[in-house]
Amino acid sequence: MKILKSAVAGTLESSDCMVTVEPGSNGIEFDLESAVIRQYGKQIRKVTLETLGRLGVRNAKVHMVDKGALDCTIKARVECACMRASEHEGRINWGGVIR
Amino acid sequence: MSNPNKYRLRRTMMFLNCQKPGLIKDPYVYKPDSIMLDLEDAVAEREKDAARYSLYHALKEIDYRGVERVVRINGLDTDLWREDIRCAVAGGCDSIRIPKTETADDVRTVEYAIAEAEREFRRPEGSVLIMAALESARGVINAMSICDSSERLFGIALSGGDYSKDLQVSISGTGVEFMGARQHMIIAARAAKVQCFDTVWTNLDDMEGFRKEVETIHAMGFDGKSIVNPRQIPIVHKIYTPKEKEIIFAEKVIKEIDEKKAQGIGVFTVDGKMIDIAFYDGAKRTIALAKASGVYKGDL
Numbered sequence: 001m002k003i004l005k006s007a008v009a010g011t012l013e014s015s016d017c018m019v020t021v022e023p024g025s026n027g028i029e030f031d032l033e034s035a036v037i038r039q040y041g042k043q044i045r046k047v048t049l050e051t052l053g054r055l056g057v058r059n060a061k062v063h064m065v066d067k068g069a070l071d072c073t074i075k076a077r078v079e080c081a082c083m084r085a086s087e088h089e090g091r092i093n094w095g096g097v098i099r
Numbered sequence: 100m101s102n103p104n105k106y107r108l109r110r111t112m113m114f115l116n117c118q119k120p121g122l123i124k125d126p127y128v129y130k131p132d133s134i135m136l137d138l139e140d141a142v143a144e145r146e147k148d149a150a151r152y153s154l155y156h157a158l159k160e161i162d163y164r165g166v167e168r169v170v171r172i173n174g175l176d177t178d179l180w181r182e183d184i185r186c187a188v189a190g191g192c193d194s195i196r197i198p199k200t201e202t203a204d205d206v207r208t209v210e211y212a213i214a215e216a217e218r219e220f221r222r223p224e225g226s227v228l229i230m231a232a233l234e235s236a237r238g239v240i241n242a243m244s245i246c247d248s249s250e251r252l253f254g255i256a257l258s259g260g261d262y263s264k265d266l267q268v269s270i271s272g273t274g275v276e277f278m279g280a281r282q283h284m285i286i287a288a289r290a291a292k293v294q295c296f297d298t299v300w301t302n303l304d305d306m307e308g309f310r311k312e313v314e315t316i317h318a319m320g321f322d323g324k325s326i327v328n329p330r331q332i333p334i335v336h337k338i339y340t341p342k343e344k345e346i347i348f349a350e351k352v353i354k355e356i357d358e359k360k361a362q363g364i365g366v367f368t369v370d371g372k373m374i375d376i377a378f379y380d381g382a383k384r385t386i387a388l389a390k391a392s393g394v395y396k397g398d399l
Contacts, residue, residue, distance in 0.1 A: 009149050010149070013120075013121060015120045015121035015124055016120045016121065069120060070124055070160075070161075071160065072153075072156035072157055072159070072160040072161065073120040073124075073153065073156070075152075075156050076152035076153040076155070076156045077149070080148055080149045080152045083148065084148070091185070092151070092182065092186070094186055094189035094190070094220070095189050095220060098152070098155060
């Protein structure tokens with residue numbers, strides 16, 4: 001999946017996270033802000049990178065502001081931001097790249 | 100195609116906006132019978148895509164602890180509903196709620212799309228049920244044919260906001276504007292042997308009005324009520340819990356009918372009331388409700 005433009009998904013409400021995805025050229029550049037970065041930073045990074053990997057995103061700048069999101073919310077926001085940034089339209093591959 | 104969940108207990112069905120992770124992460128703590136994961140009116144137009152991703156992963160990863168997971172899709176007059184169904188079925192939802200249902204064909208159209216999605220995502224045929232929300236005068240008038248439209252359809256629900264607009268009245272809080280629709284819908288649902296659910300009560304500052312409305316719809320025969328706030332749940336469940344006197348009477352009716360049937364007796368009296376086989380299903384329903392409410396201590 002190619003990131004064509006900047007896109008955002010999510011909010012700054014409790015239990016959510018806001019993900020901003022932008023075009024990049026140096027692999028995945030991931031930047032995280034979270035009040036629980038010491039406890040959960042590694043896990044959030046792992047879930048984010050795995051999700052980007054499934055989507056086939058190889059180059060992108062990804063900025064996340066976490067407000068206590070569960071793994072399922074992190075996946076959902078990363079996927080949504082990437083789909084918007086790649087201008088994806090049409091049927092979604094539920095259970096395939098989205099899982 | 101027979102789904103054991105078709106007649107499950109549905110006293111409360113709590114609306115939750117799929118766009119809000121804080122709402123959909125743990126609603127089971129409030130113990131509703133069903134949750135209504137909403138992709139339709141509660142979700143802003145530009146967030147429809149985001150709500151679907153949230154819904155899919157919530158269905159896949161959150162253990163809702165036996166609470167029924169109903170997904171309200173977008174209307175058939177939009178270009179969103181087909182993908183909503185694919186998302187919900189792939190995620191593992193229990194049921195789909197069709198908004199603004201007006202005809203039996205609306206239900207069949209959705210049924211066809213659900214069956215396609217079940218095949219695509221390898222779910223057993225018939226595993227996803229349907230409920231239809233009636234939101235217009237035409238929908239209410241067509242209640243009988245809608246109730247009879249599909250083996251998957253477990254019930255119909257009145258959607259009071261849109262219905263009152265179509266009827267060109269405002270919501271009074273007395274229920275007078277819903278009288279005809281409620282009576283018509285419950286009769287149609289019972290005739291078709293499906294369930295019937297009442298509309299939401301949105302004035303959270305008037306919980307006494309809410310309680311009175313639940314008492315009314317309970318007396319009318321509704322199976323449950325749509326809920327917008329967890330505070331409403333214990334009120335509904337309390338009203339739907341059978342009283343001790345009713346449980347004892349229902350027990351006697353079931354036992355006597357079973358016994359008299361074996362003896363070839365059709366009509367007899369219990370506590371001075373004339374009883375026949377017509378009382379059997381009602382008594383069974385009372386015992387089932389008592390069990391679900393945790394107040395039954397008998398041996399039936």
